[in-house]
Amino acid sequence: xxxxxxxxxxxxxxxxxxxxxxxxxxxxxxxxxPGMKLGLANVVTLFALYRLSAREALAIVCVRCxxxxxxxxxxxxxxxSLAGALLAVAAMxxxxxxxxxxxxxxxVAGAAAHGVGQVSVAAVAFSSAxxxxxxxxxxxxxxxxxxAMGLLFQAFDRAFRVAMRNFSGR
Amino acid sequence: xxxxxxxxxxxxVILAGGLLLASAAIAAALLFFPSAVRATVLCGGEPALRIxxxxxxxxxxxxxxxxxxxxxxxxxxxxxxxxxxxxxxxVRTGWLSRSGSAAACVPAGVxxxxxxxxxxxxxxxxx
Numbered sequence: 001x002x003x004x005x006x007x008x009x010x011x012x013x014x015x016x017x018x019x020x021x022x023x024x025x026x027x028x029x030x031x032x033x034p035g036m037k038l039g040l041a042n043v044v045t046l047f048a049l050y051r052l053s054a055r056e057a058l059a060i061v062c063v064r065c066x067x068x069x070x071x072x073x074x075x076x077x078x079x080x081s082l083a084g085a086l087l088a089v090a091a092m093x094x095x096x097x098x099x100x101x102x103x104x105x106x107x108v109a110g111a112a113a114h115g116v117g118q119v120s121v122a123a124v125a126f127s128s129a130x131x132x133x134x135x136x137x138x139x140x141x142x143x144x145x146x147x148a149m150g151l152l153f154q155a156f157d158r159a160f161r162v163a164m165r166n167f168s169g170r
Numbered sequence: 171x172x173x174x175x176x177x178x179x180x181x182x183v184i185l186a187g188g189l190l191l192a193s194a195a196i197a198a199a200l201l202f203f204p205s206a207v208r209a210t211v212l213c214g215g216e217p218a219l220r221i222x223x224x225x226x227x228x229x230x231x232x233x234x235x236x237x238x239x240x241x242x243x244x245x246x247x248x249x250x251x252x253x254x255x256x257x258x259x260x261v262r263t264g265w266l267s268r269s270g271s272a273a274a275c276v277p278a279g280v281x282x283x284x285x286x287x288x289x290x291x292x293x294x295x296x297x
Binding site (some may be wrong): 095098100101102103104105108109112122125129131132133135136137139140142143 | 177178179180181182184185186189190192193194196197199200224245246
């Protein structure tokens with residue numbers, strides 16, 4: 001798939017990511033600590049990394065984070081959101097390329113990196129290394145959420161690819 | 171139960187183990203190196219205010235020795251945000267985040283200090 005169709009798909013994925021992010025904020029999923037989330041939007045990022053390219057995944061993530069912050073979270077949430085998401089994309093792409101990890105590993109790497117990114121921004125913003133202590137709880141949780149998102153990605157991958165084939169008119 | 175049957179690879183297991191290890195290490199570090207958990211404001215030697223840390227961004231107004239001070243607490247740090255004392259040393263001290271650190275307003279008789287865990291941390295021990 002080339003050109004305008006590809007760009008349009010990226011835009012649709014960015015929107016999908018935003019919707020997923022919004023949806024998971026609505027579902028009162030019981031998390032051990034505040035600020036933890038499922039990371040449903042990472043399913044979209046996984047799809048972009050595996051089925052499109054890292055550059056496009058990056059673009060999708062940037063658009064999604066910026067628009068989400070403007071529409072939902074408030075501009076103050078943007079550094080946290082971006083730091084987490086960018087680190088996640090980098091970690092996931094490196095993990096994917098290395099060949100040492102399955103989708104689950106890549107997804108967990110992304111979940112963990114996302115948490116590290118956000119906590120790091122908090123530590124800097126509040127000049128408090130104590131914020132990093134949050135990782136003691138975040139990292140094991142990211143193992144679970146990353147694994148779950150890896151499962152979700154696989155479940156939808158087939159459906160996504162069918163839709164892509166239809167979308168490209170073949 | 172072979173890992174490859176689950177669709178997992180070596181890197182996945184190592185990553186999982188690494189994350190759990192890192193988590194345990196951080197938890198251990200937290201237990202052994204507690205950062206400031208409490209800020210205390212002394213007015214004329216008497217504790218007037220105790221702030222549990224980390225906390226949300228809050229301002230406290232303190233009157234002492236005929237002066238009015240504003241204490242600001244945010245996350246794991248505190249400072250004297252404002253004071254109507256003449257020399258402003260307390261304000262110029264800026265943010266405090268390390269356990270044991272302190273800012274003092276001599277004219278007002280106010281001392282803002284941070285305490286971590288049960289003991290103040292020491293800068294060094296000379297034998």
